[in-house]
Amino acid sequence: MMKECATINKWFDMCEFTTNYGLGPPLKNTEGVFSDDGWYATNQFTVDVIFYNRMKQYECLTNDSSMAAAIFVPFYLGFDAARYLWGYNVSVRDAASLDLVDWLQKRDEWKIMNGKDHFLVGGRITWDFRRLTDEETDWGNKFLFGCVELAGSDDEIGEETFVLFRGCSTTRYSPKSIRSLLIDQCTNSRVGKLLECGPGESKCHSPSNVMEMFQSSVFCLQPQGDSYTRRSAFDSILAGCIPVFFHPGSFYTQYTWHLPKNYSKYSVFIPEEDIRRNVSIEQRLSRIDSNTINKMREEVINLIPRLIYADPRSKLETTKDAFDVSVDAIIRKVTKLRQDMIDGRTDDDFIEELSWKYALLEEGEYIGVHEWDPFFAKQKPDDGNSNSDGFSGDTTKNP
Numbered sequence: 547m548m549k550e551c552a553t554i555n556k557w558f559d560m561c562e563f564t565t566n567y568g569l570g571p572p573l574k575n576t577e578g579v580f581s582d583d584g585w586y587a588t589n590q591f592t593v594d595v596i597f598y599n600r601m602k603q604y605e606c607l608t609n610d611s612s613m614a615a616a617i618f619v620p621f622y623l624g625f626d627a628a629r630y631l632w633g634y635n636v637s638v639r640d641a642a643s644l645d646l647v648d649w650l651q652k653r654d655e656w657k658i659m660n661g662k663d664h665f666l667v668g669g670r671i672t673w674d675f676r677r678l679t680d681e682e683t684d685w686g687n688k689f690l691f692g693c694v695e696l697a698g699s700d701d702e703i704g705e706e707t708f709v710l711f712r713g714c715s716t717t718r719y720s721p722k723s724i725r726s727l728l729i730d731q732c733t734n735s736r737v738g739k740l741l742e743c744g745p746g747e748s749k750c751h752s753p754s755n756v757m758e759m760f761q762s763s764v765f766c767l768q769p770q771g772d773s774y775t776r777r778s779a780f781d782s783i784l785a786g787c788i789p790v791f792f793h794p795g796s797f798y799t800q801y802t803w804h805l806p807k808n809y810s811k812y813s814v815f816i817p818e819e820d821i822r823r824n825v826s827i828e829q830r831l832s833r834i835d836s837n838t839i840n841k842m843r844e845e846v847i848n849l850i851p852r853l854i855y856a857d858p859r860s861k862l863e864t865t866k867d868a869f870d871v872s873v874d875a876i877i878r879k880v881t882k883l884r885q886d887m888i889d890g891r892t893d894d895d896f897i898e899e900l901s902w903k904y905a906l907l908e909e910g911e912y913i914g915v916h917e918w919d920p921f922f923a924k925q926k927p928d929d930g931n932s933n934s935d936g937f938s939g940d941t942t943k944n945p
Contacts, residue, residue, distance in 0.1 A: 627670055
């Protein structure tokens, strides 16, 4: 896949983004918003490569699988899906995933826990791996639905730097979509700024321009993107800008390993329905006092190491990055699964549609009615071009 990196993306050559162990080319600090070295123009879809190269430097690797707390599968699942998303039949799209599972199932390591101690990285949204049917017109491959089942601080706030939304032209969305409504509010606001991301060359395609705008803003609006989460949410945190979310699936229910459960410490939540009822974002945010803003900004800055990947060629001494946080959490999860198997407990009652709830539960806590149920009862986000779906379902079973 790396040798054929030019074919991974239909619209542009991914090869430059696979350089520097997947971090991509060094960033050009044209606006003076980064340090002069150590930052890269990373493509979000190269996390498979970054993670693998970090794993090769992991201090606790062992060649004795019987001693392993968990087993990493070095397969570029995201790259495999990306190269066949457009113009290929389902057999081609599924081939490598099926071969992978077939190969894994024949190994002794797999048979110990039926693969429950194995993990891999897929650097794309989950819908690229969740094809429900074998219709040629259906999207993505079926790795997750088919293959896996086979295995079982500032006090002064200038008015011009109050609110930012980084979005695309309004012609891309329906008038009722959350992004269109946010664009309208930003356009009509005295203090809001809108960074247009239309087709062709635009300021949005320059990391320096984006980060300069984020750094000069206090709040950054982060509605749903092509999935619940937008890449921009992470960019805003890296810039120290307080993110404003409109759906809990955009951050709070997805990154529980990396984020504090008390989301109000680092972000603002305004339900989408409030925006549709014409609630003013500017007025809502203006009620937050400067002392609270300073504390939130400090919390945002403290989150940064846990949300970025260190250069695999470097060595972290005291700080944990996104890789360390993920591996630690995976080992805890596998350790619990292993103990559950020893004690005769099963996960037969696990309901995938409610997986967002499981992530929020404390040990031994039961699933019940949650304030966010209405957000996930919808069938689709209302943005017209999204691949995400919401779910409804039974809320009483024990995890």
